[in-house]
Amino acid sequence: MNDNYLNKIINDDCLNHLSNLEESSIDLFLSDIPYGICLDDWDVLHNNTNSALLGTSPAQNGKNGFKRRGKPINGWSSADRNIGKEYQEWVQKWSDMVFPIMKEGAFQFVFGARRTIHRVVNAFENSGFLLKDILAWKKPSAHHRAQKFTNILRNRGLEEELEVWNGWRLGNLAPIYEPIAWFFKPYKITITDNILKHGVGAINTEECKINGSNPTNLLEFGFSKNENKLHEAQKPLELIEFLIKLTTRENQIVLDPFIGSGTTALAAKRLKRNFIGFEINEGYCNTAIERVDDKAAFPHFYELEKEHILF
Numbered sequence: 001m002n003d004n005y006l007n008k009i010i011n012d013d014c015l016n017h018l019s020n021l022e023e024s025s026i027d028l029f030l031s032d033i034p035y036g037i038c039l040d041d042w043d044v045l046h047n048n049t050n051s052a053l054l055g056t057s058p059a060q061n062g063k064n065g066f067k068r069r070g071k072p073i074n075g076w077s078s079a080d081r082n083i084g085k086e087y088q089e090w091v092q093k094w095s096d097m098v099f100p101i102m103k104e105g106a107f108q109f110v111f112g113a114r115r116t117i118h119r120v121v122n123a124f125e126n127s128g129f130l131l132k133d134i135l136a137w138k139k140p141s142a143h144h145r146a147q148k149f150t151n152i153l154r155n156r157g158l159e160e161e162l163e164v165w166n167g168w169r170l171g172n173l174a175p176i177y178e179p180i181a182w183f184f185k186p187y188k189i190t191i192t193d194n195i196l197k198h199g200v201g202a203i204n205t206e207e208c209k210i211n212g213s214n215p216t217n218l219l220e221f222g223f224s225k226n227e228n229k230l231h232e233a234q235k236p237l238e239l240i241e242f243l244i245k246l247t248t249r250e251n252q253i254v255l256d257p258f259i260g261s262g263t264t265a266l267a268a269k270r271l272k273r274n275f276i277g278f279e280i281n282e283g284y285c286n287t288a289i290e291r292v293d294d295k296a297a298f299p300h301f302y303e304l305e306k307e308h309i310l311f
């Protein structure tokens, strides 16, 4: 059953395929799923048709930055308040399909947004997974837009308010981290027996030392200089490699149903793990396939291939 999918990235909605995968066959689920924050068309996972979402209102015309960020949330529209609920229902649909195909004791890493990760946690727990931790990926930098309140007051001609509000802004603190929810599938025997039986559930900290020290749950990784930006939500290869190395052994299977530009597949391949990937967008899917097939990215693999050691 998994043979049709192993080490392939399929261009389709993963919901059409996840239940075709073999029961209790996946060693690690690692996915940077759509966050449900309207970053782009593929991230709109609700039925709210408010034109300001995704920037189609006249006021947003021609303003690319604002367009992508959607409209501010004021909490008064019931349709807005339903966004989270509908996002959770979407996650639930596929997390229910993921549960049976994971090995007992296997881990799941799910990237999410600070505002919507609790929906993912609820859905995963409803499916039967247990939350182990929420890791923080600390990014090297963060886009930060917090408008000076005095600029708005000045535009409105409210000069007398300027002094009172001097120093105040509208917005958030710089969003420097992203949460990664870390789950496991419950197991029926002792953890040691389960690790010995299924080969999953332990962490290889020795392989994952950071500057000689054991890693913590604050993960600081950035993009390397030669890493091309291929997807607006791309994650650093080094971060994904870290999570795979931490929790899997060679030849085990890593599943990423929302693979984007293929970072998970690339990391898995470099680490001699198997991967199964899905990507609904044809362009991203082609990018991912090209990236994984690129021999230049695999000097080590290429050498082995030349020597007929691998494949």
Ligand SMILES: C[S@@+](CC[C@H](N)C(=O)[O-])C[C@H]1O[C@@H](n2cnc3c(N)ncnc32)[C@H](O)[C@@H]1O
Residues within 6 Å of the ligand: 012, 013, 014, 015, 032, 033, 034, 035, 042, 231, 233, 234, 235, 257, 258, 259, 260, 261, 262, 263, 264, 278, 279, 280, 281, 284
């Ligand atoms: C956050 S991005 C992943 C980016 C990836 N981590 C990378 O490094 O390039 C999520 C991806 O999921 C894809 N996607 C959304 N819904 C999907 C579905 N139902 N099935 C498969 N892929 C889907 C989107 O097209 C998008 O490329």
